[in-house]
Amino acid sequence: MRKLGTAVGCVLILLWCLLPVAWIISLSFKSQAAITNGSPGFFPADGAGAGWQNYKDVLDNPQFRRAIVNSIGISLIATLLSVIIATLAAYAIARLEFKGKKFVLTMALAIAMFPVVSLVGPLFDMWRTIGLYDTWPGLIIPYMSFTLPLAIWTLSAFFREIPWELEQAAQVDGATSWQAFRKVIVPLAAPGVFTAAILTFFFAWNDFVFGISLTSTESARPIPAALSFFVGADPFNRPASLLAAGAVVSTIPIIIIVLIFQRKIVAGLTSGAVKG
């Protein structure tokens, strides 16, 4: 009985998670003519399949290609910078006694809950004044700010688990706090840092609000924003199958990361948020 329940539960979870993904893949193989005429149903009807045509069209679209480059570049740079800064901060929080520790944690929490949309107005105005509007740094900076809380929390949770006696041993051997940090702790902390990097990358890759508000041309527009602007000739009948192909392309990096790092992501998500 109990085993049966678990098995049914597993099937339900798999259906829940994968059915919509299967749907968007299936949709991406419907031909554009079929979409225009209307083609209800989960799978492409006979003769309404498009083969790889939608993928070819999407990848031939210079705006979408540019959006892929923007998304990868901006997300990677934001991730790298955010994780470096968060590692320093999390080390201090997990390890050192200093005034203002509570303040940093509270601020990180407050920012994690910040309504992003309430910032886009003033940021839009500021970025236009100082020339960051519609540029890579114009997106990298907000991404860093909003991924730092998650990265700091995840990393400080990881850092608490590290055997710190090793650090003291290094200090007894004459290393300064900084050397102990760099030579002993960094190699031990690398897995946690890596997890924080994955979560940070997901955030940056997923962002939509900043992406549509702080860009106006393809020079910095990331994939989610590009997809939403990709309406085709007729705005009342969106090129669903083309969009689906674009959506699948944008999901491939996520699926690869999930397949390789599944264990690390789960550990990061749970250790960062709940320890009680």
Add this chain to the structure above:
Amino acid sequence: MSTYTATAGEKARPDTTTPPDSNRAKAENALGRRLVLPAIIVMLIVTAFPMLRALYLSLYNYSLTAPEDKEFVGLSNYVTALSDPLFWRDTGVTVLYMVVTVAIELVIGFIFAMVMHRVIFARGVIRTSILIPYGIITVVSGFAWQFAFSYQNGFINSWIPGMDLQFNWFGETTPAVIAIMVSEIWKTTPFMSLLLLAGLAQVSEDMIEAAKVDGATWWQRLWKVILPNMRAAIMVAVLFRALDAYRIFDNIAVMTAGAVKTESISFLTYRQTIEQFQLGIGSALSVLLFLSVLLIAWLIVKLFRVDLAAARQEG
């Protein structure tokens, strides 16, 4: 000491020596502050400063289409916003999104967590698939569900028995809100279930076993043993998800663009500032949105007595 420095401190600059014990606390304090400083600066650049700027702009009649007409109007933008039925309608819709999605996610997420907790074989497969909705772009989820509900190219009408095949989900408020909620729930339930799974893992098996020996039914064990013992995890998950749901934007922007009264308060703010360039009233809305998120966070923490410090083992 000098005999050991050679190994650990080879590359050390000659002037860096371990501070004497009396200065250690001071040095640690200074190092701690130096290490967190970059994080504080980056977090403040994009939050505190723009928020102050929003506060300032909200007191002006300021439109980017006519910047030279900027004039101080005091609190009149707030009066305009708060006396507009649109503001209250959108706030109501947003609260509805938040309450319904979080409630459903909590139930489904808990069931998923129970299954993941028990499953022994295929654990990797389950966890990998549950991360896919978590990692997928919200905009993609919005498109997937919008097309799925579409009567022209979707499949949902034909999969619901007795459903009118021509039914337009996006023609009226209620079905459109349901479609948006489905996308939101699909995408965020995995996150909820992983947080709950972590809480579930911390409920002692001995306690459950003891309750079983004492004759407690499955239902009693769930309500009297398991749930009370993972209260902290549940509350943290609810707090995070509720605040996230209150800021709902992406799904609405993609699926309806706020049409048929599905607009959330975030979308209203976005429309005023970015689409209509009304930075004055838009900033007032930004401030109100910020205050309402604070209010909700405060309410949840007070009502449910969420102890974030305890949940994190923070002293």
